[in-house]
Amino acid sequence: MMCRKNPVSKKSLSIVAVFSVFGLLIFLLPMCRPGAESGSSDAGNFVLPKYVDYNYDIKPILSDKCFACHGPDNNTREAGLRLDTEEGAYKALAESPDKHAVVPGKPHISEAFLRITSDDESIKMPPTASNLPLSNFEIDLIERWIEQGAVYKPHWAFTAPKKPEVPQQEKIKWGNNEIDNFVLDKMSKVGFKPNPEADKNRLLRRVSLDLTGLPPDEKVMERFLNDDSPQAYEKLVDELLASPAFGEQMALHWMDVARYADSYGYQDDDIRTQWPWRDWVIHAFNENMPYNQFVTWQLAGDLLPNPNKEQILATAFNRNHKITEEGGVVEEEYRVAYGLDKTNTYAKGILGITMECAQCHDHKYDPFTQKNYYGMYAFFNNSLEKGLEGLVNSGPSKTPRLTVTQEDIKGILSFINQNADDGEVTVSVMGERDSIRPTFILDRGVYDAPTVRVYPQTPEAVLPFDSTKYASNRLGLAQWTFSDKNPLTSRVFVNQMWALIFGRGLVASVADFGNQGDLPSHPELLDWLAVDFQQNGWNIKRLIKQLVSTATYKQSSVIEKKHLEKDPDNIFLALAKRLRLPAQMIRDQVLATSGLLNRKIGGPSIKPYQPEGIWEVSSSGRGALAQYVQDHGQDLYRRGMYVFFKLTLPPPNMLIFDASNRDACEVQRQRTNTPLQALVMMNDPAILEASRIYSTNLMADQPNLKQNDYINKVFKRVLCREPTDKELELLGSYYQDELTRFTQNKKDAASFLNVGEAPQDNSLPKEKLAALMSVVHAIYNLEETLNKG
16 A cells, blocks of 8 residues: 555546446435435334234344343343343332233233333433433334233244245246245335346356456356356356365455464464464365364364364364463463453354353343353363463464474375475464363453353253253364254354345344344245255355355346335345455455466465555564565465464555454454545555556557557456446546656656566557556556446
8 A cells, every 4th residue: 555656647536436426326315315314213104013023023122222221131130120031021020019011912001111101201211311212113113012912032043943935926937046036025025126137247247256256267258258058157156166266265254254363463463374274264165065064173173083184273263363472471361361262253153142242241132141151161161272382482383283294285184285395384273181171150251250160051042052962062062053953053154155145144233143133134034044054964055056046146236216215225135236345355356357366275374565664663573573574476466365464463455445353253344435445446556566567468468459459358357348438438538648648758657667576578668558557557446346246
């Protein structure tokens, strides 16, 4: 993101702006339409449902407005009243035994309803001071629910999914598989119709980016666009799923879940070598390892019978947390912190629940107690790892560690990309103590404040842990995780995959399936997918193919006024949503289309161009990472997932594009569109160098082409479609303006071309090359380039 002495021209900014106007209007239209308001406390146009459902209508209100004082947490419960359980709501009030908070069928004598409708500030609930007022619509919902019997139901996510009947639609013939039936059924009920199918060019780019993180190469593009057979799209999907880049694309998501980094974090933040685990994750996805095996090996590969080195390597998943090398720390404090991190990562990344909220007290919203939390922590509390193994420079791995030899790389670990002359590499993995370390509830979560002893357990509300069936260790936990009675595991993973493909999960709160999380937009579809995934062997590639083969996925992203007014978040999936590309994908797209991309799979992380002095400012001055030492040659052009990730200062360009900071488990990234992102795209040496190299290759390979032919080639390579006449005219005019500018000032041309380490071709006319480079750079900056749609 270095600022360049010779900035790109003002007209370049204008070009990008013109191409981006449509995207801007899309964002502004909903805010400009008459009568649009940002929220309302009144009933507005809401219509009361005929039947009020506890899970979908009532519990979200109670969870937001009432559970903090009348929910699962014993320590903060007021007046002994629980509203999160049927028993608590129905029983006589402690302060007034002749009254009840909820009387089924009788709101007029239900004390809770009387309090929420009272004008008396001394008894009104929620209290005015809480700033949690109920809207008229919410009050009406609660009244009707009580009238209809105040029926409580178990939390939807804590009951095992059952495969529902696939709905049939007679009026509209649309869809490619069962998923479309569910989508169309919901879409029709709210008055939408599916968008037409996207054209082949846009669909090709979309599915290639989703399955490989890369745009299609020219041979794939030509083959697909010229194939008019009904099987053309399926053949394309199969080809992309078989590509080694598929494993890289899937691994990028899992690295966020597993909080992967190349350094230890904390003050000194020295180097560590967890990258062989990353190589294994890529390998596992490419080999289509079933999800249950994939997770079991990572949780407890070392506890399998006679585990091999690959199974032990997989357990590095658990050791990706921060590790201290600071002098003067209390070893036990950090040993406990590592176990808490493992517990939170497992709960959030695999179960989709916020167990960390029960570390210091009972959960305020979900039925998870401190006992539940430390019972789950107990599974990870018997590790051989230490809180402090040594100070800075004490080694790139910590006990227990796995040593990967050249013999291993020639055999069972052949997927690890390690040069023969680099010798051995060590990885921090898991190992179990011979004796059981007792686990205690920690008062307020403090490491040296143990209270009551607990034993390995899971939340009863989710699924009790059967210690007669499962061993009370990490392997038993893994087996419990994949029990067919576990209500969360399959739902959570298919929802993560849905969010990756469609941009929004069927449960929008991808990391929270609890009471404070969002309700599923398509609950029957979510359950159908979850059960189908289990019944078909937890087959990940099959699941991904199902999703991208749907008519839902293949829809056009053209937005009409009705979509903006009635469903701006595309909850009902009546179109394909335009989505900002993830940080690493933006880098990869530029490198791939320019011809610079080094497609080497796996191996140690690399250090590309970065602003000077950033590491040094934040460094303690100790360890191998005290200074940033940039790599050179082909390592500069590797995929974004291999860029060195230092925890105290992650790659700045990627953070600006919403990459995870890997400080903790993250299952879905934010998507933003900010001026800083534009600054990166306009000034990043990697983007500018790629523009120069692409232009150089075009002119060197076909020196006699006209300017519009060059522009047409670039446009199609980057966006997988031909430019319109207007787009070509605008870019051609920009080329001529830049050519005039550089002809009049040859020093500007030389300065503009002087970027990056790739050698320059001095045989080409610098003015024409710089002008073409400006156009390529503008195309890389287009809103369409930075989005999939």
